[in-house]
Amino acid sequence: MSGREPLVRMVNISKSFGTVQALKDVDFEVGYQEVMGLVGDNGAGKSTLIKILTGVFPPDTGEIYFEGRRVDIRSPKEARDLGIETVYQDLALIPLMSISRNFFLGREPVVRMGPLRFLDKRRMDLTVREVLSEIGIKVRSPDEPVAVLSGGERQSVAIGRAVHFGAKLLILDEPTSALSVRETHKVLDYILEAKERGLSIIFITHNIYHVYSVADRFTILEHGHKVAEFRKDEVSAEEIIEIIRSGYREPEE
Amino acid sequence: MGQKTAAGRVKSPPRFFHLFALWLRQHPEFGAFAGTVIVFIGFSFTATRFLTADSMASILTVAAELGIVSAGITFLMISGEFDLSVGSVLGVAAMIFAMTSKAGWPHLAGWVLALLASAGIGLLNGIIVTRTRIPSFITTLGAMMFWRGILLAVTGGFPISYFPREMPLMFFALNGRFAGQFRTSALWFLGIMLLLNLVLVRTRYGNAVYATGGNREAARVLGVATDKVKLINFVISAVLAGLAGCIQFSRFLSVDPMRGLGLELEAIAAAVIGGTLLTGGAGNLIGTLFGVLLVGMVRSGLVQAGAPAYWYQAFVGLIVVVAVIVNTNLRRWALK
Numbered sequence: 001m002s003g004r005e006p007l008v009r010m011v012n013i014s015k016s017f018g019t020v021q022a023l024k025d026v027d028f029e030v031g032y033q034e035v036m037g038l039v040g041d042n043g044a045g046k047s048t049l050i051k052i053l054t055g056v057f058p059p060d061t062g063e064i065y066f067e068g069r070r071v072d073i074r075s076p077k078e079a080r081d082l083g084i085e086t087v088y089q090d091l092a093l094i095p096l097m098s099i100s101r102n103f104f105l106g107r108e109p110v111v112r113m114g115p116l117r118f119l120d121k122r123r124m125d126l127t128v129r130e131v132l133s134e135i136g137i138k139v140r141s142p143d144e145p146v147a148v149l150s151g152g153e154r155q156s157v158a159i160g161r162a163v164h165f166g167a168k169l170l171i172l173d174e175p176t177s178a179l180s181v182r183e184t185h186k187v188l189d190y191i192l193e194a195k196e197r198g199l200s201i202i203f204i205t206h207n208i209y210h211v212y213s214v215a216d217r218f219t220i221l222e223h224g225h226k227v228a229e230f231r232k233d234e235v236s237a238e239e240i241i242e243i244i245r246s247g248y249r250e251p252e253e
Numbered sequence: 254m255g256q257k258t259a260a261g262r263v264k265s266p267p268r269f270f271h272l273f274a275l276w277l278r279q280h281p282e283f284g285a286f287a288g289t290v291i292v293f294i295g296f297s298f299t300a301t302r303f304l305t306a307d308s309m310a311s312i313l314t315v316a317a318e319l320g321i322v323s324a325g326i327t328f329l330m331i332s333g334e335f336d337l338s339v340g341s342v343l344g345v346a347a348m349i350f351a352m353t354s355k356a357g358w359p360h361l362a363g364w365v366l367a368l369l370a371s372a373g374i375g376l377l378n379g380i381i382v383t384r385t386r387i388p389s390f391i392t393t394l395g396a397m398m399f400w401r402g403i404l405l406a407v408t409g410g411f412p413i414s415y416f417p418r419e420m421p422l423m424f425f426a427l428n429g430r431f432a433g434q435f436r437t438s439a440l441w442f443l444g445i446m447l448l449l450n451l452v453l454v455r456t457r458y459g460n461a462v463y464a465t466g467g468n469r470e471a472a473r474v475l476g477v478a479t480d481k482v483k484l485i486n487f488v489i490s491a492v493l494a495g496l497a498g499c500i501q502f503s504r505f506l507s508v509d510p511m512r513g514l515g516l517e518l519e520a521i522a523a524a525v526i527g528g529t530l531l532t533g534g535a536g537n538l539i540g541t542l543f544g545v546l547l548v549g550m551v552r553s554g555l556v557q558a559g560a561p562a563y564w565y566q567a568f569v570g571l572i573v574v575v576a577v578i579v580n581t582n583l584r585r586w587a588l589k
Binding site for chain 1: 473477
Protein backbone atom coordinates (compact mmCIF):
# COMPACT_ATOMS: atom_id res chain seq x y z
CA MET A 1 0.00 0.00 0.00
CA SER A 2 2.79 2.44 0.82
CA GLY A 3 4.59 3.89 -2.16
CA ARG A 4 1.31 4.14 -3.96
CA GLU A 5 -0.23 7.59 -4.11
CA PRO A 6 -3.23 7.73 -1.73
CA LEU A 7 -6.75 8.39 -3.01
CA VAL A 8 -6.83 11.88 -1.56
CA ARG A 9 -3.91 14.03 -0.55
CA MET A 10 -4.45 17.55 0.74
CA VAL A 11 -1.19 19.44 1.22
CA ASN A 12 -0.55 22.61 3.23
CA ILE A 13 -4.15 23.66 3.35
CA SER A 14 -4.80 27.04 4.96
CA LYS A 15 -8.02 28.98 5.14
CA SER A 16 -9.11 32.03 7.05
CA PHE A 17 -12.42 33.80 7.34
CA GLY A 18 -11.71 37.45 8.02
CA THR A 19 -9.41 37.45 10.99
CA VAL A 20 -10.20 33.89 12.03
CA GLN A 21 -7.67 31.32 10.93
CA ALA A 22 -9.82 28.24 10.41
CA LEU A 23 -7.04 26.01 9.06
CA LYS A 24 -3.28 26.41 9.16
CA ASP A 25 -0.96 24.29 6.99
CA VAL A 26 -2.96 21.12 7.32
CA ASP A 27 -1.89 17.95 5.52
CA PHE A 28 -4.48 15.27 5.22
CA GLU A 29 -4.71 12.06 3.30
CA VAL A 30 -6.96 9.08 2.84
CA GLY A 31 -5.80 5.80 1.31
CA TYR A 32 -7.71 3.46 -0.95
CA GLN A 33 -10.38 1.44 0.81
CA GLU A 34 -9.55 3.10 4.08
CA VAL A 35 -11.82 4.50 6.77
CA MET A 36 -10.28 7.72 8.07
CA GLY A 37 -11.63 9.10 11.31
CA LEU A 38 -11.50 12.90 11.32
CA VAL A 39 -11.92 14.00 14.89
CA GLY A 40 -11.54 17.09 17.05
CA ASP A 41 -13.52 19.46 19.19
CA ASN A 42 -16.01 22.04 17.94
CA GLY A 43 -14.26 24.68 15.86
CA ALA A 44 -11.27 22.44 15.25
CA GLY A 45 -11.62 22.95 11.51
CA LYS A 46 -13.04 19.55 10.55
CA SER A 47 -15.92 20.88 8.53
CA THR A 48 -13.84 23.64 6.95
CA LEU A 49 -11.41 21.01 5.71
CA ILE A 50 -14.23 18.92 4.31
CA LYS A 51 -15.91 21.88 2.68
CA ILE A 52 -12.67 22.66 0.89
CA LEU A 53 -12.42 19.07 -0.29
CA THR A 54 -16.01 19.12 -1.54
CA GLY A 55 -15.76 22.42 -3.37
CA VAL A 56 -18.00 24.48 -1.11
CA PHE A 57 -15.22 27.05 -0.88
CA PRO A 58 -11.61 27.20 -2.10
CA PRO A 59 -8.58 27.06 0.20
CA ASP A 60 -6.43 30.21 0.58
CA THR A 61 -3.33 28.13 -0.03
CA GLY A 62 -2.57 24.48 -0.52
CA GLU A 63 -3.11 21.75 -3.05
CA ILE A 64 -5.43 18.81 -3.45
CA TYR A 65 -4.52 15.59 -5.23
CA PHE A 66 -7.17 13.03 -6.10
CA GLU A 67 -6.05 9.65 -7.44
CA GLY A 68 -2.62 11.16 -7.86
CA ARG A 69 -3.78 14.06 -10.00
CA ARG A 70 -3.76 17.69 -8.96
CA VAL A 71 -7.35 18.91 -8.89
CA ASP A 72 -9.18 22.21 -8.45
CA ILE A 73 -12.58 21.52 -6.96
CA ARG A 74 -14.73 24.57 -7.51
CA SER A 75 -18.22 23.34 -6.64
CA PRO A 76 -20.02 20.47 -4.90
CA LYS A 77 -20.98 19.24 -8.34
CA GLU A 78 -17.34 19.03 -9.44
CA ALA A 79 -16.53 17.07 -6.30
CA ARG A 80 -19.38 14.72 -7.09
CA ASP A 81 -18.19 14.28 -10.65
CA LEU A 82 -14.80 13.22 -9.32
CA GLY A 83 -16.46 10.59 -7.15
CA ILE A 84 -16.53 12.43 -3.83
CA GLU A 85 -19.91 12.05 -2.16
CA THR A 86 -20.83 13.77 1.07
CA VAL A 87 -23.56 12.81 3.49
CA TYR A 88 -24.23 15.75 5.77
CA GLN A 89 -25.80 15.19 9.14
CA ASP A 90 -29.03 17.14 8.59
CA LEU A 91 -28.83 17.47 4.86
CA ALA A 92 -28.65 13.85 3.81
CA LEU A 93 -32.17 13.75 2.41
CA ILE A 94 -35.15 16.07 2.00
CA PRO A 95 -37.94 14.81 4.28
CA LEU A 96 -40.92 16.07 2.26
CA MET A 97 -39.79 14.40 -0.94
CA SER A 98 -40.24 10.76 -1.83
CA ILE A 99 -37.41 8.29 -1.30
CA SER A 100 -36.94 7.72 -4.98
CA ARG A 101 -36.92 11.43 -5.83
CA ASN A 102 -34.34 11.98 -3.11
CA PHE A 103 -32.21 9.09 -4.22
CA PHE A 104 -31.84 10.44 -7.74
CA LEU A 105 -31.89 14.16 -6.97
CA GLY A 106 -29.65 15.93 -9.47
CA ARG A 107 -28.98 12.71 -11.39
CA GLU A 108 -32.42 11.58 -12.47
CA PRO A 109 -32.60 9.09 -15.31
CA VAL A 110 -34.82 10.31 -18.13
CA VAL A 111 -36.63 8.93 -21.11
CA ARG A 112 -36.67 11.03 -24.25
CA MET A 113 -39.81 11.80 -26.19
CA GLY A 114 -38.69 13.92 -29.08
CA PRO A 115 -37.18 17.08 -27.61
CA LEU A 116 -38.77 16.40 -24.22
CA ARG A 117 -37.22 14.49 -21.37
CA PHE A 118 -39.30 12.90 -18.65
CA LEU A 119 -38.23 11.16 -15.48
CA ASP A 120 -37.73 7.45 -15.95
CA LYS A 121 -39.97 6.69 -13.01
CA ARG A 122 -39.90 2.92 -13.52
CA ARG A 123 -36.15 2.70 -13.46
CA MET A 124 -36.00 5.03 -10.46
CA ASP A 125 -38.45 2.94 -8.46
CA LEU A 126 -36.83 -0.34 -9.43
CA THR A 127 -33.37 0.82 -8.35
CA VAL A 128 -34.63 2.24 -5.09
CA ARG A 129 -36.48 -0.96 -4.26
CA GLU A 130 -33.29 -2.94 -4.83
CA VAL A 131 -31.13 -0.64 -2.73
CA LEU A 132 -33.67 -0.52 0.10
CA SER A 133 -33.93 -4.28 0.28
CA GLU A 134 -30.12 -4.54 0.25
CA ILE A 135 -29.96 -2.20 3.23
CA GLY A 136 -32.85 -4.03 4.86
CA ILE A 137 -35.37 -1.19 4.97
CA LYS A 138 -38.96 -2.16 4.52
CA VAL A 139 -41.22 0.45 2.97
CA ARG A 140 -44.35 -0.08 0.97
CA SER A 141 -43.27 2.04 -1.96
CA PRO A 142 -40.36 4.18 -3.14
CA ASP A 143 -42.92 6.98 -3.40
CA GLU A 144 -43.15 7.16 0.37
CA PRO A 145 -41.82 10.44 1.74
CA VAL A 146 -38.45 10.27 3.47
CA ALA A 147 -40.22 11.59 6.57
CA VAL A 148 -41.43 8.04 7.34
CA LEU A 149 -37.84 6.76 7.65
CA SER A 150 -35.93 6.77 10.93
CA GLY A 151 -32.72 8.77 11.29
CA GLY A 152 -30.57 5.69 10.83
CA GLU A 153 -32.51 4.60 7.78
CA ARG A 154 -32.00 8.02 6.25
CA GLN A 155 -28.25 7.85 6.78
CA SER A 156 -28.20 4.36 5.30
CA VAL A 157 -30.19 5.43 2.25
CA ALA A 158 -27.82 8.35 1.72
CA ILE A 159 -24.81 6.02 1.99
CA GLY A 160 -26.53 3.55 -0.34
CA ARG A 161 -27.01 6.35 -2.81
CA ALA A 162 -23.30 7.18 -2.78
CA VAL A 163 -22.39 3.52 -3.30
CA HIS A 164 -24.92 3.17 -6.09
CA PHE A 165 -23.56 6.13 -8.00
CA GLY A 166 -20.04 4.75 -7.87
CA ALA A 167 -18.49 7.09 -5.32
CA LYS A 168 -14.80 6.56 -4.63
CA LEU A 169 -14.70 8.63 -1.50
CA LEU A 170 -17.58 8.92 0.92
CA ILE A 171 -17.57 11.72 3.48
CA LEU A 172 -19.84 11.22 6.47
CA ASP A 173 -20.50 14.21 8.69
CA GLU A 174 -21.60 13.07 12.15
CA PRO A 175 -23.59 10.15 10.73
CA THR A 176 -24.39 8.71 14.14
CA SER A 177 -24.81 11.77 16.32
CA ALA A 178 -28.61 11.73 16.45
CA LEU A 179 -29.16 7.98 16.46
CA SER A 180 -30.19 5.39 18.98
CA VAL A 181 -27.68 2.71 19.99
CA ARG A 182 -29.23 0.07 17.80
CA GLU A 183 -29.47 2.35 14.81
CA THR A 184 -25.90 3.47 15.29
CA HIS A 185 -24.75 -0.12 14.99
CA LYS A 186 -26.68 -0.59 11.81
CA VAL A 187 -25.13 2.49 10.25
CA LEU A 188 -21.63 1.48 11.40
CA ASP A 189 -22.14 -1.95 9.84
CA TYR A 190 -23.26 -0.32 6.67
CA ILE A 191 -20.16 1.87 6.62
CA LEU A 192 -17.97 -1.24 6.81
CA GLU A 193 -19.97 -2.78 4.00
CA ALA A 194 -19.35 0.28 1.85
CA LYS A 195 -15.64 -0.12 2.57
CA GLU A 196 -15.80 -3.79 1.56
CA ARG A 197 -17.16 -2.64 -1.76
CA GLY A 198 -14.01 -0.63 -2.31
CA LEU A 199 -14.93 2.85 -1.09
CA SER A 200 -12.74 5.07 1.03
CA ILE A 201 -14.50 6.86 3.83
CA ILE A 202 -13.92 9.98 5.87
CA PHE A 203 -15.88 9.72 9.10
CA ILE A 204 -16.24 13.03 10.93
CA THR A 205 -17.48 12.84 14.49
CA HIS A 206 -17.33 13.90 18.11
CA ASN A 207 -18.03 10.39 19.27
CA ILE A 208 -14.67 8.67 19.39
CA TYR A 209 -16.16 5.32 20.34
CA HIS A 210 -18.34 5.24 17.24
CA VAL A 211 -15.53 6.05 14.89
CA TYR A 212 -12.98 3.91 16.71
CA SER A 213 -14.85 0.70 15.96
CA VAL A 214 -14.76 1.22 12.20
CA ALA A 215 -11.79 3.47 11.38
CA ASP A 216 -8.35 2.37 10.15
CA ARG A 217 -6.65 5.66 10.90
CA PHE A 218 -7.39 8.89 12.73
CA THR A 219 -6.54 12.49 12.08
CA ILE A 220 -6.98 14.84 15.01
CA LEU A 221 -7.54 18.54 14.40
CA GLU A 222 -7.43 21.27 17.01
CA HIS A 223 -7.92 25.01 16.43
CA GLY A 224 -7.18 24.63 12.75
CA HIS A 225 -3.99 22.62 13.23
CA LYS A 226 -3.42 18.97 12.67
CA VAL A 227 -2.18 17.72 16.06
CA ALA A 228 -1.84 14.04 15.41
CA GLU A 229 -2.36 11.21 13.01
CA PHE A 230 -2.49 7.57 14.13
CA ARG A 231 -3.07 4.14 12.79
CA LYS A 232 -5.59 2.29 14.87
CA ASP A 233 -2.97 -0.10 16.30
CA GLU A 234 -0.97 2.85 17.62
CA VAL A 235 -3.62 4.36 19.82
CA SER A 236 -6.63 3.56 22.00
CA ALA A 237 -9.95 5.38 21.97
CA GLU A 238 -9.17 6.76 25.43
CA GLU A 239 -5.87 8.18 24.27
CA ILE A 240 -7.57 10.00 21.39
CA ILE A 241 -10.09 11.48 23.79
CA GLU A 242 -7.27 12.56 26.07
CA ILE A 243 -5.47 14.32 23.20
CA ILE A 244 -8.63 16.20 22.25
CA ARG A 245 -9.36 17.11 25.86
CA SER A 246 -5.92 18.41 26.67
CA GLY A 247 -6.11 20.81 23.73
CA TYR A 248 -3.61 21.98 21.22
CA ARG A 249 0.05 22.44 22.05
CA GLU A 250 2.71 23.67 19.64
CA PRO A 251 3.95 20.59 17.80
CA GLU A 252 7.33 19.40 19.03
CA GLU A 253 9.48 17.52 16.58
CA MET B 254 -56.81 -21.46 11.17
CA GLY B 255 -60.27 -20.28 12.13
CA GLN B 256 -58.64 -17.99 14.64
CA LYS B 257 -56.45 -16.49 11.95
CA THR B 258 -59.40 -15.56 9.79
CA ALA B 259 -61.16 -14.02 12.72
CA ALA B 260 -58.10 -11.93 13.53
CA GLY B 261 -57.83 -10.93 9.90
CA ARG B 262 -61.41 -9.75 9.84
CA VAL B 263 -60.96 -7.70 12.98
CA LYS B 264 -57.94 -6.03 11.47
CA SER B 265 -59.56 -5.04 8.20
CA PRO B 266 -60.90 -1.58 9.11
CA PRO B 267 -57.55 -0.27 10.38
CA ARG B 268 -55.98 -1.75 7.27
CA PHE B 269 -58.27 0.33 5.11
CA PHE B 270 -57.30 3.46 7.01
CA HIS B 271 -53.67 2.48 6.69
CA LEU B 272 -53.91 2.23 2.91
CA PHE B 273 -55.80 5.50 2.80
CA ALA B 274 -53.05 7.14 4.85
CA LEU B 275 -50.42 5.82 2.45
CA TRP B 276 -52.37 7.18 -0.49
CA LEU B 277 -52.86 10.50 1.26
CA ARG B 278 -49.11 10.96 1.74
CA GLN B 279 -48.74 11.43 -1.98
CA HIS B 280 -51.94 13.36 -2.53
CA PRO B 281 -51.99 16.64 -0.60
CA GLU B 282 -54.73 17.83 -2.95
CA PHE B 283 -57.28 15.53 -1.33
CA GLY B 284 -58.47 18.16 1.17
CA ALA B 285 -59.22 20.70 -1.57
CA PHE B 286 -60.91 18.03 -3.67
CA ALA B 287 -63.17 17.03 -0.77
CA GLY B 288 -63.92 20.69 -0.04
CA THR B 289 -64.82 21.34 -3.66
CA VAL B 290 -67.22 18.41 -3.68
CA ILE B 291 -68.85 19.47 -0.42
CA VAL B 292 -69.31 23.10 -1.49
CA PHE B 293 -70.56 21.96 -4.88
CA ILE B 294 -73.21 19.77 -3.28
CA GLY B 295 -74.09 22.54 -0.84
CA PHE B 296 -74.71 25.12 -3.57
CA SER B 297 -76.58 22.57 -5.68
CA PHE B 298 -79.25 22.60 -3.01
CA THR B 299 -79.20 26.25 -1.97
CA ALA B 300 -78.60 28.10 -5.23
CA THR B 301 -81.40 27.45 -7.68
CA ARG B 302 -79.58 28.01 -10.95
CA PHE B 303 -76.25 26.61 -9.77
CA LEU B 304 -76.42 23.40 -11.77
CA THR B 305 -76.80 25.05 -15.17
CA ALA B 306 -74.21 25.26 -17.94
CA ASP B 307 -74.22 29.07 -17.71
CA SER B 308 -73.45 28.93 -14.03
CA MET B 309 -70.60 26.46 -14.59
CA ALA B 310 -69.26 28.75 -17.29
CA SER B 311 -69.29 31.76 -14.99
CA ILE B 312 -67.48 29.78 -12.29
CA LEU B 313 -64.83 28.77 -14.82
CA THR B 314 -64.46 32.35 -16.03
CA VAL B 315 -63.63 33.52 -12.51
CA ALA B 316 -61.55 30.46 -11.74
CA ALA B 317 -59.53 30.65 -14.96
CA GLU B 318 -58.21 34.17 -14.46
CA LEU B 319 -57.42 33.56 -10.80
CA GLY B 320 -56.09 30.08 -11.55
CA ILE B 321 -53.52 31.16 -14.11
CA VAL B 322 -52.06 33.52 -11.51
CA SER B 323 -52.32 30.90 -8.79
CA ALA B 324 -50.56 28.28 -10.93
CA GLY B 325 -47.46 30.46 -11.11
CA ILE B 326 -47.67 31.26 -7.41
CA THR B 327 -47.92 27.56 -6.59
CA PHE B 328 -44.80 26.79 -8.57
CA LEU B 329 -42.92 29.56 -6.82
CA MET B 330 -44.23 28.62 -3.37
CA ILE B 331 -43.14 25.01 -3.79
CA SER B 332 -39.63 26.30 -4.43
CA GLY B 333 -39.88 28.22 -1.16
CA GLU B 334 -40.62 31.80 -2.24
CA PHE B 335 -43.56 34.20 -2.36
CA ASP B 336 -44.71 36.71 -4.92
CA LEU B 337 -46.94 39.46 -3.61
CA SER B 338 -46.44 41.56 -6.74
CA VAL B 339 -48.57 39.40 -9.07
CA GLY B 340 -51.62 41.67 -8.66
CA SER B 341 -49.62 44.72 -9.72
CA VAL B 342 -47.94 42.78 -12.55
CA LEU B 343 -51.38 41.78 -13.77
CA GLY B 344 -52.36 45.45 -13.78
CA VAL B 345 -49.19 46.54 -15.57
CA ALA B 346 -49.55 43.86 -18.25
CA ALA B 347 -53.22 44.65 -18.82
CA MET B 348 -52.38 48.34 -19.09
CA ILE B 349 -49.59 47.71 -21.62
CA PHE B 350 -51.92 45.52 -23.65
CA ALA B 351 -54.63 48.19 -23.51
CA MET B 352 -52.34 51.10 -24.41
CA THR B 353 -50.68 49.31 -27.30
CA SER B 354 -54.05 48.17 -28.64
CA LYS B 355 -55.37 51.70 -28.42
CA ALA B 356 -52.26 53.01 -30.15
CA GLY B 357 -53.05 50.72 -33.06
CA TRP B 358 -50.30 48.15 -32.54
CA PRO B 359 -50.87 44.64 -33.83
CA HIS B 360 -52.52 42.85 -30.94
CA LEU B 361 -50.02 40.02 -30.97
CA ALA B 362 -47.16 42.50 -30.59
CA GLY B 363 -48.88 44.25 -27.69
CA TRP B 364 -49.51 40.95 -26.01
CA VAL B 365 -45.89 39.84 -26.40
CA LEU B 366 -44.67 43.18 -25.05
CA ALA B 367 -46.97 42.83 -22.02
CA LEU B 368 -45.60 39.35 -21.30
CA LEU B 369 -42.01 40.49 -21.79
CA ALA B 370 -42.53 43.36 -19.37
CA SER B 371 -44.00 40.90 -16.86
CA ALA B 372 -41.03 38.58 -17.33
CA GLY B 373 -38.74 41.53 -16.71
CA ILE B 374 -40.46 42.36 -13.42
CA GLY B 375 -40.29 38.71 -12.37
CA LEU B 376 -36.61 38.51 -13.26
CA LEU B 377 -35.93 41.64 -11.22
CA ASN B 378 -37.78 40.15 -8.23
CA GLY B 379 -35.77 36.97 -8.59
CA ILE B 380 -32.44 38.69 -8.89
CA ILE B 381 -33.07 40.82 -5.82
CA VAL B 382 -34.18 37.81 -3.74
CA THR B 383 -31.37 35.47 -4.77
CA ARG B 384 -28.59 38.08 -4.66
CA THR B 385 -29.46 39.86 -1.45
CA ARG B 386 -31.16 36.98 0.40
CA ILE B 387 -33.87 39.39 1.51
CA PRO B 388 -37.08 37.40 2.11
CA SER B 389 -39.26 37.40 -0.99
CA PHE B 390 -42.18 38.51 1.16
CA ILE B 391 -40.45 41.87 1.63
CA THR B 392 -38.96 42.15 -1.84
CA THR B 393 -42.23 41.49 -3.61
CA LEU B 394 -44.19 43.61 -1.14
CA GLY B 395 -41.97 46.47 -2.31
CA ALA B 396 -42.46 45.44 -5.94
CA MET B 397 -46.21 45.31 -5.44
CA MET B 398 -46.31 48.89 -4.17
CA PHE B 399 -43.75 50.16 -6.66
CA TRP B 400 -45.47 48.87 -9.80
CA ARG B 401 -48.90 49.86 -8.55
CA GLY B 402 -47.53 53.34 -7.99
CA ILE B 403 -46.02 53.45 -11.48
CA LEU B 404 -49.35 52.31 -12.88
CA LEU B 405 -51.21 55.09 -11.09
CA ALA B 406 -48.65 57.71 -12.03
CA VAL B 407 -48.58 56.81 -15.72
CA THR B 408 -52.35 56.71 -16.11
CA GLY B 409 -53.07 59.57 -13.78
CA GLY B 410 -55.54 57.25 -12.09
CA PHE B 411 -57.86 57.03 -15.11
CA PRO B 412 -59.03 53.80 -16.69
CA ILE B 413 -58.20 52.98 -20.29
CA SER B 414 -60.80 51.47 -22.57
CA TYR B 415 -60.49 50.04 -26.04
CA PHE B 416 -63.63 49.18 -27.97
CA PRO B 417 -62.77 47.76 -31.37
CA ARG B 418 -65.60 47.59 -33.93
CA GLU B 419 -65.31 43.85 -34.02
CA MET B 420 -63.65 41.38 -31.65
CA PRO B 421 -59.98 41.00 -32.69
CA LEU B 422 -58.77 37.44 -33.18
CA MET B 423 -56.19 37.85 -30.42
CA PHE B 424 -58.89 38.80 -27.94
CA PHE B 425 -60.95 35.83 -28.97
CA ALA B 426 -57.95 33.53 -28.52
CA LEU B 427 -57.36 34.95 -25.05
CA ASN B 428 -60.89 35.15 -23.74
CA GLY B 429 -63.55 34.64 -26.41
CA ARG B 430 -66.84 32.87 -25.95
CA PHE B 431 -67.53 29.42 -27.27
CA ALA B 432 -70.23 26.83 -26.62
CA GLY B 433 -72.60 29.32 -25.05
CA GLN B 434 -71.16 31.15 -22.08
CA PHE B 435 -67.86 29.26 -21.88
CA ARG B 436 -64.69 31.20 -22.53
CA THR B 437 -61.33 30.32 -24.05
CA SER B 438 -59.68 31.47 -20.83
CA ALA B 439 -60.81 28.18 -19.31
CA LEU B 440 -58.75 26.33 -21.92
CA TRP B 441 -55.67 28.43 -21.15
CA PHE B 442 -56.21 27.71 -17.48
CA LEU B 443 -56.58 23.94 -17.87
CA GLY B 444 -53.72 23.74 -20.37
CA ILE B 445 -51.36 25.67 -18.10
CA MET B 446 -52.34 23.61 -15.07
CA LEU B 447 -51.71 20.33 -16.86
CA LEU B 448 -48.46 21.51 -18.44
CA LEU B 449 -47.03 22.86 -15.18
CA ASN B 450 -48.11 19.78 -13.27
CA LEU B 451 -46.39 17.59 -15.84
CA VAL B 452 -43.22 19.63 -15.40
CA LEU B 453 -43.51 19.42 -11.64
CA VAL B 454 -44.17 15.70 -11.34
CA ARG B 455 -42.45 14.19 -14.35
CA THR B 456 -39.31 16.20 -15.07
CA ARG B 457 -35.91 16.80 -13.52
CA TYR B 458 -36.76 20.46 -13.20
CA GLY B 459 -39.81 19.58 -11.11
CA ASN B 460 -37.63 17.52 -8.83
CA ALA B 461 -35.29 20.49 -8.46
CA VAL B 462 -38.24 22.75 -7.60
CA TYR B 463 -39.39 20.45 -4.78
CA ALA B 464 -35.85 20.04 -3.49
CA THR B 465 -35.17 23.78 -3.50
CA GLY B 466 -38.23 24.45 -1.37
CA GLY B 467 -37.88 21.32 0.76
CA ASN B 468 -34.40 22.14 1.96
CA ARG B 469 -32.40 24.68 0.03
CA GLU B 470 -29.05 23.84 1.61
CA ALA B 471 -29.47 20.09 1.13
CA ALA B 472 -30.51 20.61 -2.48
CA ARG B 473 -27.47 22.80 -3.05
CA VAL B 474 -24.95 20.30 -1.71
CA LEU B 475 -26.61 17.66 -3.88
CA GLY B 476 -25.88 19.78 -6.92
CA VAL B 477 -29.21 21.54 -7.55
CA ALA B 478 -28.78 25.10 -8.84
CA THR B 479 -31.26 26.48 -6.32
CA ASP B 480 -30.84 30.16 -7.21
CA LYS B 481 -31.47 29.42 -10.86
CA VAL B 482 -34.60 27.47 -9.97
CA LYS B 483 -35.93 30.38 -7.92
CA LEU B 484 -35.10 32.89 -10.62
CA ILE B 485 -36.94 30.86 -13.25
CA ASN B 486 -39.94 30.44 -10.97
CA PHE B 487 -40.16 34.17 -10.29
CA VAL B 488 -40.28 34.71 -14.05
CA ILE B 489 -42.94 31.99 -14.49
CA SER B 490 -45.05 33.53 -11.74
CA ALA B 491 -44.84 37.03 -13.24
CA VAL B 492 -45.44 35.93 -16.84
CA LEU B 493 -48.54 34.00 -15.85
CA ALA B 494 -49.82 37.03 -13.90
CA GLY B 495 -49.20 39.11 -17.02
CA LEU B 496 -51.05 36.58 -19.17
CA ALA B 497 -53.98 36.68 -16.77
CA GLY B 498 -53.96 40.48 -17.08
CA CYS B 499 -54.20 40.30 -20.88
CA ILE B 500 -56.92 37.68 -20.62
CA GLN B 501 -58.89 39.84 -18.22
CA PHE B 502 -58.51 42.89 -20.44
CA SER B 503 -59.86 40.86 -23.37
CA ARG B 504 -62.98 40.25 -21.32
CA PHE B 505 -63.62 43.76 -19.96
CA LEU B 506 -62.03 45.75 -22.85
CA SER B 507 -61.18 48.25 -20.17
CA VAL B 508 -58.60 48.44 -17.41
CA ASP B 509 -58.25 50.74 -14.47
CA PRO B 510 -55.01 51.23 -12.55
CA MET B 511 -56.35 49.36 -9.54
CA ARG B 512 -56.86 46.19 -11.59
CA GLY B 513 -55.57 43.09 -9.80
CA LEU B 514 -55.48 44.75 -6.38
CA GLY B 515 -55.67 42.09 -3.67
CA LEU B 516 -55.43 39.32 -6.22
CA GLU B 517 -52.07 38.12 -4.85
CA LEU B 518 -53.66 37.07 -1.58
CA GLU B 519 -56.52 35.31 -3.31
CA ALA B 520 -54.02 33.43 -5.50
CA ILE B 521 -51.96 32.41 -2.48
CA ALA B 522 -55.16 31.40 -0.68
CA ALA B 523 -56.14 29.10 -3.55
CA ALA B 524 -52.69 27.47 -3.55
CA VAL B 525 -52.81 26.99 0.21
CA ILE B 526 -56.31 25.52 0.09
CA GLY B 527 -54.89 23.09 -2.46
CA GLY B 528 -52.31 21.81 0.01
CA THR B 529 -49.26 23.83 -1.01
CA LEU B 530 -47.09 24.50 2.03
CA LEU B 531 -46.35 28.13 2.90
CA THR B 532 -42.86 26.98 3.83
CA GLY B 533 -42.27 25.30 0.47
CA GLY B 534 -41.31 21.82 -0.60
CA ALA B 535 -44.79 20.36 -0.93
CA GLY B 536 -47.90 20.85 -2.99
CA ASN B 537 -49.02 20.38 -6.55
CA LEU B 538 -51.15 22.02 -9.20
CA ILE B 539 -54.03 19.58 -9.00
CA GLY B 540 -54.57 20.90 -5.49
CA THR B 541 -54.41 24.47 -6.73
CA LEU B 542 -56.90 23.58 -9.48
CA PHE B 543 -59.40 22.50 -6.85
CA GLY B 544 -58.53 25.45 -4.63
CA VAL B 545 -59.27 27.84 -7.47
CA LEU B 546 -62.50 26.06 -8.41
CA LEU B 547 -63.56 26.25 -4.79
CA VAL B 548 -62.97 30.00 -4.69
CA GLY B 549 -64.74 30.44 -8.04
CA MET B 550 -67.74 28.43 -6.87
CA VAL B 551 -68.02 30.42 -3.68
CA ARG B 552 -67.91 33.68 -5.59
CA SER B 553 -70.70 32.86 -8.02
CA GLY B 554 -72.57 30.43 -5.79
CA LEU B 555 -73.08 32.93 -2.98
CA VAL B 556 -74.56 35.47 -5.35
CA GLN B 557 -76.85 32.87 -6.85
CA ALA B 558 -77.89 31.69 -3.41
CA GLY B 559 -79.07 35.24 -2.76
CA ALA B 560 -76.35 36.29 -0.33
CA PRO B 561 -74.99 39.84 -0.72
CA ALA B 562 -71.66 39.80 -2.60
CA TYR B 563 -69.93 41.16 0.49
CA TRP B 564 -70.09 37.75 2.08
CA TYR B 565 -67.69 36.41 -0.49
CA GLN B 566 -64.52 37.63 1.25
CA ALA B 567 -65.63 36.39 4.62
CA PHE B 568 -66.46 33.01 3.19
CA VAL B 569 -63.14 32.64 1.39
CA GLY B 570 -61.33 33.67 4.55
CA LEU B 571 -63.15 30.99 6.47
CA ILE B 572 -62.34 28.38 3.85
CA VAL B 573 -58.63 29.21 3.90
CA VAL B 574 -58.33 28.70 7.63
CA VAL B 575 -60.47 25.56 7.69
CA ALA B 576 -58.60 24.14 4.68
CA VAL B 577 -55.20 24.67 6.26
CA ILE B 578 -56.33 23.09 9.52
CA VAL B 579 -57.74 20.10 7.66
CA ASN B 580 -54.72 19.79 5.36
CA THR B 581 -52.29 19.99 8.25
CA ASN B 582 -54.10 17.38 10.27
CA LEU B 583 -54.48 15.06 7.29
CA ARG B 584 -50.77 15.36 6.59
CA ARG B 585 -49.85 14.66 10.20
CA TRP B 586 -52.20 11.71 10.37
CA ALA B 587 -50.97 10.25 7.08
CA LEU B 588 -47.35 10.32 8.22
CA LYS B 589 -48.04 8.51 11.46
